[in-house]
Amino acid sequence: MFFFKKKEIPLHEFFPKGFVDMHSHLLPGIDDGAKDLETSIALIQKMASYGIKNIITTPHVLGDVYPNTPEIIERALKEVRAALQERNMTDITIDAAAEYMLDEQFSAILEKDKLLTLKDNYVLVEMSYFNAPINLYELLFEIQLKGNRPVLAHPERYNFYHHNFKEYYKLKTAGCLFQLNLLSLTEHYGKHVQKTADKLLKEHMYDFVGTDAHHQNHLHLLQKIGTTKNLKNLESLLLNNTKFLKS
Template identity: 75%
Template sequence: MLFFKKKKIPLNEFFPQGFVDIHSHLLPGIDDGAKDLETSIALIQKMASYGIKNFITTPHILGDVYPNTPEVIKRKLKEVTDELKRRNLLDISISAAAEYMMDEKFTDLIEKAQLLTLKDNLVLVEMSYFSPPINLYEILFQIQLKGYKPILAHPERYNSYHNNFEEFFKLKRAGCLFQLNLLSLTEQYGKGVQKTAEKLLKENLYDFVGTDHTSSNAFRIVAKNSNPKEFKKY
């Protein structure tokens, strides 16, 4: 369980040693994150200054909007890792998976069983903020039937569930793990998201945390209200 006290702390002390950010958008030019290689490196260096030096970055795979493939993602990852080495930034660890939108094209990818995982069989998934897919539970079943375990990104941001909290318990019973966006603990995404995140924390429903980092405006507002000594390392 995560427990937060209102206490101002240095930002670079907020994250526990060995913290791995499992959700970010740091690869250049393939989604709504870093626009180019220079931006990728700048974002990573900024994150490192906050105390985050281990990344499993997760570019979107979303229909025709971000039609990324494992080959594209691995190629972009190599660009970043090569540049980190060139700049002698050897204390940074970065690998790549993906954040999959649960849509019709995703069901085709499930059938092929060629998903990029965070680790072992863990797959990061998302859905529309406003309306879950009609066949959501069928998709979750198919994911697990193929031997994967779904981690639902930022469940607190799905507006359609804010007034129906029982849906979160239903998702957990269906085999979903939950990943908290750290900025959801602030008003960054709105008070409704913040309130839902706090309730999910209270119910001990989160399994992982991540930054969902896309730009350099990240976490100073989180650190103002948090105590890293009581931040559970997952």
Template identity: 70%
Template sequence: MLFFKKKVIPLIDFFPKDFIDIHSHILPGIDDGAKNLDKSIALISKMRSYGIKNFITTPHVLGDVYPNSSQTIKEKLEEVKAALQKRNITDISINAAAEYMMDEQFSELLENNDILTLKDNYILVEMSYFSAPINLYDILFEIQVKGYKPVLAHPERYGFFHNDFNHYYKLKKAGCLFQLNLLSLTEQYGKGVQKVSEKILKENLYDFVGSDTHHSNHLELLKKIGTKKNLEKIKHLLDNNKKFL
């Protein structure tokens, strides 16, 4: 019996030259991502070795757990930019938005237009992994009434949607854009998530991708996505991300 290895593609050849990662947690000491400035620079340097040189990083804004403000996020961004310059790493473009939990605090920020967008009017949002907000569709409506476009982070990871795929069609119909976590193409989050991500891909419901990098283990695992089959499946999404440059 013959066994055929998957055709492995080094990530530096996998990502388009001008790819921009629109979901990561690489600002220091601000959420559950990079713990300090050295780790921030290490993560950026590793991603740079994969050919990723453009970033819109997205720290959590989550109630009392990660009570980040636009100001604190911008301050941390400037720290990272200064550290990159100090280390003579000059080919990196990094900006910051946020990953907003769709909760009461987010509704207040939205009301006050105190929002860091990915670019133009695109907002990266998430929900609890335990359940969707009771007023989910009201929040999505509010976002759009305010002139913004909701980009839902990793829809494949919300297990409460897995038993009824119609939820995904309903979200799309409500004006929600979808961002695939690249590691969902592996077993990082479990086989259930991997299976649902494949189905959402097959139904062509995704709009963008993101690494959702938190730490070095994520970047080691990211190498696993580098196959010809995966590239064929998500090349259009990698290209779609260019709109955020």
């Protein structure tokens, strides 16, 4: 019996030209991502070395933990853009939206039409890792009633759905789009997450992908996804990011 090693692909060849990473935490000091401006720039430089030069970064908006407003996010974005300009990193495009926790505060933000969208009307949302909100489907309906499209961040990481897979179909039927964390294709978040990500991929339930990069370790581990198998499975999703999210 012969065993063949999976062919590895460097990431600058893995990501298509114009690829847009639509989930990361790169703005300095406003959530659990980059802690300062130098860290922000270093993370962006690393992503650029992988061929990721179009970024929509998505700081958390999470109750009193990360009470980020459009004004706070825009101010941090301007700081990063200015630093990139000073360093002559003019081939990088960075915009900002937000990753909204589906909680009571989100309902208030939605009511005031204060959402920061990825592009056009796509809104990145997340849930607690412990359980889904009781009014989840009401929130998804309200998002769409406002003319937006909910994109659920890393559905594969919600352990409470792992043994109740039909809930994923229910979410899709309710109009929820799915975003895969690329590191979920590795064992970084655990084998159960990896297994669920594989199953969701096989069922063609994902719409977009994202790095969800918070720090250098995430970007170092990202190199593990560069295989021919992953490229084959992700090709259409990588192109979705490019087609639907590019400015």
